[in-house]
Amino acid sequence: MLTETSRKLSQAGCEKVLMVLGRDKYDPETECKGCLNFNGIFSPSPKIAVWSTIDEAAKQKKKKKAAAPTKKSISQSGYLLFLILGSFLTTLGMVSLIWKPFDLILRERLRMMKGLPAYDWWQNPPDEVLLSAYVFNYTNSEEFMNGSADKLIVQEIGPYIFREKLYHNDVVKNNNNTLSYTALRKAIFLPELNKLNPKMDTIIVPNLVLLGASSYISDAAFITKLGLKMITNRAGSKPFSKVTVDEYFWNFTDPVLRLGISLFPSFMPTDNVGILNQIYKSFEDRVTVKIGVDNGPREFFKIDKYNGAPGMQVWPNETCDSVQGSSEGVSYHQDIRKEDTIYYLRKTICRAVPLYYTGDVIVRGVKTYRFELPNTTFARPPEGQEECYRDSSYPTLLSGLSDVSPCYYNFPIASSFPHFMYADPKVTEKLEGLSPNWEKHGSVALIEPNTGVPLTAWARSQSSLIMHDMSYFPSLKRFSNVALPMFWLEYKQMGLPPKIYYVLYFMVNVIKPYQVFFSVLMLIVGAFFYFIGLSRLWRRCLLVNSRAYSTIDIKIKNSPV
Numbered sequence: 103m104l105t106e107t108s109r110k111l112s113q114a115g116c117e118k119v120l121m122v123l124g125r126d127k128y129d130p131e132t133e134c135k136g137c138l139n140f141n142g143i144f145s146p147s148p149k150i151a152v153w154s155t156i157d158e159a160a161k162q163k164k165k166k167k168a169a170a171p172t173k174k175s176i177s178q179s180g181y182l183l184f185l186i187l188g189s190f191l192t193t194l195g196m197v198s199l200i201w202k203p204f205d206l207i208l209r210e211r212l213r214m215m216k217g218l219p220a221y222d223w224w225q226n227p228p229d230e231v232l233l234s235a236y237v238f239n240y241t242n243s244e245e246f247m248n249g250s251a252d253k254l255i256v257q258e259i260g261p262y263i264f265r266e267k268l269y270h271n272d273v274v275k276n277n278n279n280t281l282s283y284t285a286l287r288k289a290i291f292l293p294e295l296n297k298l299n300p301k302m303d304t305i306i307v308p309n310l311v312l313l314g315a316s317s318y319i320s321d322a323a324f325i326t327k328l329g330l331k332m333i334t335n336r337a338g339s340k341p342f343s344k345v346t347v348d349e350y351f352w353n354f355t356d357p358v359l360r361l362g363i364s365l366f367p368s369f370m371p372t373d374n375v376g377i378l379n380q381i382y383k384s385f386e387d388r389v390t391v392k393i394g395v396d397n398g399p400r401e402f403f404k405i406d407k408y409n410g411a412p413g414m415q416v417w418p419n420e421t422c423d424s425v426q427g428s429s430e431g432v433s434y435h436q437d438i439r440k441e442d443t444i445y446y447l448r449k450t451i452c453r454a455v456p457l458y459y460t461g462d463v464i465v466r467g468v469k470t471y472r473f474e475l476p477n478t479t480f481a482r483p484p485e486g487q488e489e490c491y492r493d494s495s496y497p498t499l500l501s502g503l504s505d506v507s508p509c510y511y512n513f514p515i516a517s518s519f520p521h522f523m524y525a526d527p528k529v530t531e532k533l534e535g536l537s538p539n540w541e542k543h544g545s546v547a548l549i550e551p552n553t554g555v556p557l558t559a560w561a562r563s564q565s566s567l568i569m570h571d572m573s574y575f576p577s578l579k580r581f582s583n584v585a586l587p588m589f590w591l592e593y594k595q596m597g598l599p600p601k602i603y604y605v606l607y608f609m610v611n612v613i614k615p616y617q618v619f620f621s622v623l624m625l626i627v628g629a630f631f632y633f634i635g636l637s638r639l640w641r642r643c644l645l646v647n648s649r650a651y652s653t654i655d656i657k658i659k660n661s662p663v
Contacts (some may be wrong), residue, residue: 153209162540181638187214188632204614208436208553212402214281214393218225219605225430227268228599233289234592235378236260236520238348239305241535243342246580256535256587258521262300262347264289266593268432280396280406285430287385289378297326308567310375312339312354316578317514320570321495327574341578350589351378372511377565377589380510381450389430399436402554403429405447416452416508422490430455431547431561431595434554444473444547450591451517451563453491455479463548465557475545475561477524480504480517481595497570500526503585506565514568520590521564532584543590552610558597564590600606 178282237257245251269286276282291300312334319326337357339493345354354376363373372380390407397399404427408414413423428445429435438444444457457473464470482501483489492498492505496514499505502525523538530536547559567586572578598606 103433162563181635181642184631184635184638188628188630188635191624191628192632193628195621195628198617198621198624202617204552204609204617207609207613208399209395210371211553212393212395212397212399212436214275219602223602224432225270225273227270228268228602229265230596230599231266232292232295232594232596233264233266233269234261234594235264235351235589236262236591237305237307237347238587240307240342243306247341249580252585253532253534254584256533259303259305259347259533260298261592262298262351263292263295265292266290275393276390279392279396280390281393282390283386285387285389287382289312289382297662298347299611300351303347304344305347305350306342306344307350307588309339309341309343309356310354310465310567310588311359313341313569313578313581313586314375314513315358315362315566316572316575317570320572320574331575333361334358341581345459350376352376353379385449389451396652402435403433405429406436408447412547414452414509417491419488419490422453423487425454431556431559434549434556436552438549438551438554440471444549446547446561448561448563448593449509450565451504452509453504457547465548466603466607468550468557468603468610470548470557471551473547473549480519481524496568499568500529500585502526502529503566503568505568514570516566516568516585518564518566518585522585522587527592533587536587550606550610552614553606555598555602555606556595557603558595560592560594562590562592
């Protein structure tokens with residue numbers, strides 16, 4: 103406004119000057135340029151300068167205000183994010199120090215909840231158990247029978263490899279913190295793993311029907327022995343039979359058996375004494391095990407009932423017969439200690455046997471406890487102690503032989519270590535060709551102690567036909583008081599499936615040793631984030647307060663005198 107007035111005054115002055123000079127037209131660009139500088143004469147007043155400064159400050163404030171919301175929102179979201187993260191990590195760290203993750207995982211496993219990995223792995227066990235069967239071929243049977251040889255020479259043939267498939271069916275959770283299920287096992291031949299062909303391989307073996315029946319009635323009444331002698335003479339059975347390995351496993355029979363069934367059906371309980379057929383045809387049992395938090399980790403999956411009873415119901419002594427506290431070997435109780443005695447139940451040996459700690463072993467980076475079957479497993483009890491596993495109707499067996507006849511129709515069969523390892527030397531007096539070796543014939547389980555999961559295990563046992571006094575049968579006298587080895591089996595858990603192994607490895611090698619470290623780390627990081635959030639919140643509060651009391655800096659330009 104002042105500038106325009108000055109310009110007009112300057113123009114009017116210039117026109118008057120030109121009139122005096124005799125010119126009638128004024129050109130502001132060329133004429134009297136700067137002749138009258140009113141800006142230099144008239145300075146703006148202080149009031150005008152103040153209003154101009156206020157206007158400029160208002161514009162600046164408006165610009166700052168326009169940009170402020172974005173900065174404010176960013177600052178607000180920043181401190182909130184750090185406060186939330188800090189609170190979460192601090193809380194998680196404190197909780198994990200009180201309730202450790204490793205303990206929570208094992209505690210949850212005790213519940214055996216359907217759908218969780220522990221339950222699914224147990225209900226559908228992986229195909230990791232291999233059954234290796236070895237048979238004994240008698241190479242001098244004729245010489246022994248005609249008296250030219252005093253000892254029987256046996257030759258081990260095998261292995262014939264099967265996969266033992268385990269099924270857990272009809273699973274029921276009971277109200278008393280137990281789990282009931284039907285355990286079913288099947289043996290499936292694996293051609294790809296076998297170098298031998300059981301259908302082509304021929305062996306000479308003791309006639310289980312003739313020799314077994316004769317030994318079975320060795321102390322029976324005269325009329326019973328006479329009846330069997332008549333049947334065997336009529337059938338024309340021989341003490342040794344030439345059969346294929348497959349027949350020996352699954353379909354072993356004899357004319358004596360067929361004739362006996364037709365004459366005395368109640369006396370002959372089966373028409374097939376194939377060794378694996380006898381084991382697996384009735385390998386279906388109802389088992390009840392302990393689960394749940396109330397029972398605790400050291401009772402987890404221990405057998406409570408077996409086919410509805412606390413024992414196998416085959417031995418007169420309840421303590422010997424009991425299988426309570428044992429395991430089928432799929433999994434053992436948690437929190438295993440070195441001083442523990444682990445009991446392993448296997449139906450083929452007709453009882454639960456103890457396993458004892460012998461040392462630590464690292465298996466693929468996981469620490470395990472090595473438990474072994476003791477040398478005295480099949481030994482006679484110390485002097486003065488009761489004979490637990492013995493049919494009272496049979497003579498006492500030599501040390502190293504354990505009676506299992508109650509589990510096989512009372513046929514005179516005994517279990518032992520393979521090749522009669524650790525047995526009384528008298529057991530092998532009439533036998534040649536045996537070579538016991540602990541590395542080949544011992545039984546071991548390598549168990550991860552926290553979870554009770556076996557990483558690998560092998561259970562080995564031999565079955566033999568026990569010949570009692572055969573003096574009544576002249577053609578069989580040479581077999582009196584001899585244990586005739588039939589076969590031995592190895593059940594081997596080859597390992598864990600990769601998925602189960604890596605989960606176990608992560609639990610015991612990462613979570614357990616480092617869980618306290620991670621908890622403390624979360625506390626530190628959480629506290630750090632919380633401090634950052636509080637700092638940002640404090641700075642924001644100070645910024646808001648400073649803006650509320652801010653002033654406009656106005657400079658007034660004084661006019662010159």
